[in-house]
Amino acid sequence: MKRIIERTEDGSATLFVPELDEHYHSVKGARTESQHIFINMGLKASAAPQPHVLEIGFGTGLNALLTLEAAEQDARPVHYTGIELYPLAWEEVDALGYSNNPLFKQLHTAPWEEDVKISPHFTLRKIKMDAISDKWLSLNPDLVYFDAFAPEKQPEMWNEQLFRSLYVYMNTGGILTTYCAKGVIRRMLQTVGFRVERLPGPPGGKREILRATKEKP
Template sequence: MKRIIERTEDGSATLFVPELNEHYHSTKGARTESQHIFIDMGLKASAAISPRVLEIGFGTGLNAWLTLEEAERSGRNVHYTGLELYPLEWQMIEQLNYVTNDEQVTVNGEQQTAIELFKQLHTSPWEEEVELTPHFTLRKVQEDFKKLRMENGELRVNNTNDGTINSQFSTLNSPFNLNSQFNLVYFDAFAPEKQPEMWSQELFNRLYVLLAKDGILTTYCAKGIVRRMLQAAGFIVERLPGPPGGKREILRARKQE
């Protein structure tokens, strides 16, 4: 799938996919959008002491990076699981310049070269837990969320032709075990009109089960049909102001049972 780097209005970059006629982030401001929707309206709104985050659509890693930065600022320990079926190569990510060569990040009270840490985020092994900082543990999973099903309290993958569960698939067991449900879901799939299969009632029902009590789901999409599906799944849904200069509204859904 071809991807083209484009600059957005806040100076940060995004990727454009001609095949889908779709961008990875808002053209009004990639970094501004991610910071507002997933960090300010999501992570900062969570009362979890040690938040467990599930991102649907790891993509450029921008949401993960901003979460790492916030984890270091707040001192909260974040366990981050990112699902991505089509991982991007570091060579392309590097060209987005989300982190500059002279930028520093404070990790455990000490200054560290940000670009080295950002590269580790993208080049760390898939299907493994990696402690990138004392406050941020990452697990990247190369899998299609639509194929995942609950089985005996764990999320397993359906990767057989007849639709049955492959019970030998065990690499997802730890982060998806219902004894340690997620506190946050960053729902960052491509738009419903571009990727309708990712915006289904079944999928939102599944996400509701994966969230702990008081868990939060945030998404840039504020369409009425998406709001109604979230409500049908059991969420209490808020329409919130969108990012500066961007979408007028976004959605934040909470699990309160």
């Protein structure tokens, strides 16, 4: 899969995939978008004292980096599982412009398929597989970052069966956040049992995002 480095409006970098005509992040600001959707509306809204985060679409590792920074700032232990079928080559990682951050480098150089303690409050496990696989279903996350490509670009990732599996295996009180606020996705999440909120999107980006909460065991 060919990927091209592009700079976004907040100065942070993202990747563009010509084959899908899709960016990994908002061109209005990659870091701004990730911070708003997954940290502010996700991690900070979770009541779990030591949350287990499941990211569907590890991608550039930006969501993991921001989560690590928040975990250390709040002295809050986080276990982070990132699923990715197409890991970046180191040349791509280096070109993103974060490689002067030793923690970001550790996120990408850490071995796959095992728990790695990146910092005092952040443990990472990267799994190379399609999120449709049932291998991750016993992870029991407290928080899901649903960051797959858009439904029209990757429709197999946005289906009721997958959301139902997430709902069943998430811990009670668990939260799922996603940039996609399409009505069909919101209704799928509601159908499988989530309470779904439409929240304001990131500055300069999408008007709305979704946050889904599992309120019942």
